[in-house]
Amino acid sequence: MRATLMYEAGDVRVETVPDSVVEQPTDALVRVTASCICGSDLHPYHSMPAGSGPARMGHEFIGVVEDVGRDVATLAEGDLVVAPFAISDGTCRFCREGLHTSCEHGGFWDGLATEGGQAELVRVPLADGTLVALPVAPDSDLVPSLLTLSDVYGTGWHAAVRGGVAPGRTVTVIGDGAVGLLAVLSARQLGAEQVILMGRHRARTDLGREFGATDVVAERGDEGVERVRELTGGHGTHVVLEAVGHRPAYEQAFGVVRPGGTISRVGVPQYSEAPVGFTSLFGGNVTLTGGPAPTRAYIEQLLPAVLDGSVQPGRVFDRTIGLDEVPDGYRAMDAREALKVLVSP
Amino acid sequence: MRATLMYEAGDVRVETVPDSVVEQPTDALVRVTASCICGSDLHPYHSMPAGSGPARMGHEFIGVVEDVGRDVATLAEGDLVVAPFAISDGTCRFCREGLHTSCEHGGFWDGLATEGGQAELVRVPLADGTLVALPVAPDSDLVPSLLTLSDVYGTGWHAAVRGGVAPGRTVTVIGDGAVGLLAVLSARQLGAEQVILMGRHRARTDLGREFGATDVVAERGDEGVERVRELTGGHGTHVVLEAVGHRPAYEQAFGVVRPGGTISRVGVPQYSEAPVGFTSLFGGNVTLTGGPAPTRAYIEQLLPAVLDGSVQPGRVFDRTIGLDEVPDGYRAMDAREALKVLVSP
Known part of the structure; x- marks a missing residue:
């Protein structure tokens, strides 16, 4: 064979x-x-x-x-x-x-x-x-x-479920790959009110809009974080679905999560350590969850x-x-x- | 004054x-x-x-x-x-x-x-x-x-609430200071079935038993992890309440948490980065939560x-x-x- x-x-x-x-x-x-x-x-x-x-x-x-x-x-x-x-x-x-x-x-x-x-x-x-x-x-x-x-659909769904997406929640999805796009679809199925897709490949983010993204942010890093904050009254979103797995995506995630919110990772982490201290997760009571779906x-x-x-x-x-x-x-x-x-x- | x-x-x-x-x-x-x-x-x-x-x-x-x-x-x-x-x-x-x-x-x-x-x-x-x-x-x-x-009571309670302690859950509490002991009390109030207190100061762990700890593990590090696993059929506990704030306590936490379980931190982290990759949190779908209560x-x-x-x-x-x-x-x-x-x- x-x-x-x-x-x-x-x-x-x-x-x-x-x-x-x-x-x-x-x-x-x-x-x-x-x-x-x-x-x-x-x-x-x-x-x-x-x-x-x-x-x-x-x-x-x-x-x-x-x-x-x-x-x-x-x-x-x-x-x-x-x-x-x-x-x-x-x-x-x-x-x-x-x-x-x-x-x-x-x-x-x-x-x-x-x-x-x-x-x-x-x-x-x-x-x-x-x-x-x-x-x-x-x-x-x-x-x-x-x-x-x-x-990929089950993984996007898992991200949204573990992230606690529910009616009225605001969500950022990091990554415009297949998992990210299906995390957008899943978040909308679960009732999210606002779904901000962070991605910079137009054909993909266009599909993301068809799957239900309400906003697209093409900027990355600090600039991307700033854009998401502008779209959310300065506070970030209740849920962040991280569908990349590289450390800059993780850092973007804690930049755009709202105090008391949840970062749900399904991108397989290509790093072993990352910020988890007072200024990244702890101070704002941010939850980090997710894993292989x-x-x-x-x-x-x-x-x-x-x-x-x-x-x-x-x-x-x-x-x-x-x-x-x-x-x-x-x-x-x-x-x-x-x-x-x-x-x- | x-x-x-x-x-x-x-x-x-x-x-x-x-x-x-x-x-x-x-x-x-x-x-x-x-x-x-x-x-x-x-x-x-x-x-x-x-x-x-x-x-x-x-x-x-x-x-x-x-x-x-x-x-x-x-x-x-x-x-x-x-x-x-x-x-x-x-x-x-x-x-x-x-x-x-x-x-x-x-x-x-x-x-x-x-x-x-x-x-x-x-x-x-x-x-x-x-x-x-x-x-x-x-x-x-x-x-x-x-x-x-x-x-300290509200902080122990917060740890248990954010950790999702509920009837039938098994819980490890790391730290026998006042917050750790009151996390034991809180976990029992919320219905935890088994509460393993990790601490090595006898007077404190004795008070922990009076607050409802079902087991006390005095060992630390790998030996302590091994002991908790022995007490939990090899799997660790559903919930880990981390009431210390130093990195060895964090490392102990992911060593004793059950797949799919939750680490809830209320000890103010004295570190900024820590393991969050496949072998620590991600692979077992472990949730990390908590913060200032x-x-x-x-x-x-x-x-x-x-x-x-x-x-x-x-x-x-x-x-x-x-x-x-x-x-x-x-x-x-x-x-x-x-x-x-x-x-x-």
Whole structure:
């Protein structure tokens, strides 16, 4: 089968590897019909040290079940399924609380040396817990939107939920990538009154406005903070959704949050330490929350509006490529030629 | 009048200064009948640079109203009042939300160059918003417990409220000072099932057990983290109340918090940066919250149980001194001879 491997920063290849097969009784084998490249894939694309790879890539996919282990009870050959970016058993104490990313027996795709979504086949561990069957055909026009349930829509939703977005709240979203734009959509779904999108790529912020952003701030740093304060009577917003993961975005976040407000991070932090003292978080009783989104917890909740077309999160995809073109897909996303690339193997 | 001044680290003096008087129409002049020394007063006692002082000290007091400005409507001469550690107007948007520490017109006592609670008289700005009248006499046995409403009880309560303590939750309290012990009391009042107190001063942790701690962990650092994990099935507690303010306490906090849990800080951070990345907070979806407690917001709520004696937060006071002995009070608290020192001018 063909699969995507990253050898080091900037070096992505599609190669022939041994076919994935069912190994454990709880596995399912899925033939991928749609996958994609994630903004978070660009982090190793910038920083992966030489000699540490190759790593299989891809953690968002939809596909058809081709085989199941003997203990898989809820799925059968031929089912179309969507896979969240975390593997989870669905039964442990954390899964029962909706925190599937902390599953006691699960993990992340990058913990599996020989599996990844940017490939033809994927062995999915803990298939009953991890996968969700979809009531559409593999060639449905809804596939791009359904694919966002793997990660980016669920991640934007998680940011908004953890941030406490509710009717009447004011929200700043930092980052105009797919997660940021879907955080805008989520914040509006949850009733936010004002949603300020901080981003400087016009095509993206225009889509953000269609998703419900009431204001767009293109400035960054102190100037961006100042602009948000002007838009909020000097106080900042109740909630800040940080969808980037770099330290300047974190610093922008505490610059625009209102006293007593919440910064909810879903951009994977590319820093280990940051300001948390009196003048950044503590003095204003600011809450810092967020983390990897347990997207599995949200799929059933978000699915109906996707199926009936009342939301179209799949609009974040602006390019579709074949599997062998994946290296160019990374390049295009990195160069910001493409917002988010869908891979049709 | 006599008042306490700190000249630099380790140098506290009680001196004669000009009498405080009503200056603004919204001021009240209060003759202090009970005040105290705070754990947070020990931070400048350790670190105040030479040449930056002297600073007036004290932000917790009870006293009798001796004069009021012409705009003061709710207080009259002779009222016994308690002052929270923050000055607030009670009417701005933040006060109406219960975040009096972010009052648009208020501030902290250390923002006033010529006032402080460790003195005979205090000019209290925004008296209607700041002060609360107490239905007892100045020599009531309830005074020590009522005095904790200024800061340490309200601060422990704030930690527990912001941390989301609720029936069935498990809680770790870091720090066996007055705030930590009253965080234990607060967590139990809010229904916590298990309250693990991390502290190593036996007399204090014994009082913590009386306030409701179910377990005491004397070890610190990695060993302390390990002990808490043993007591919680390996997972840590839902909530961690951090009542110290030094970085090792912060590091202990993310070591003992359960995935999806909350660290609530009320110890004033003596650091500006700290770990917030994937392995500390983000990966486990840990929330970091807390800040200076708006104790004014809690006084009416906490008062009834203090007045009827069903809680006795004043038990944190283990020494009473006169105003001229305040320098020795600082020394005794710093040496941990005294847990909390009450000053009876």
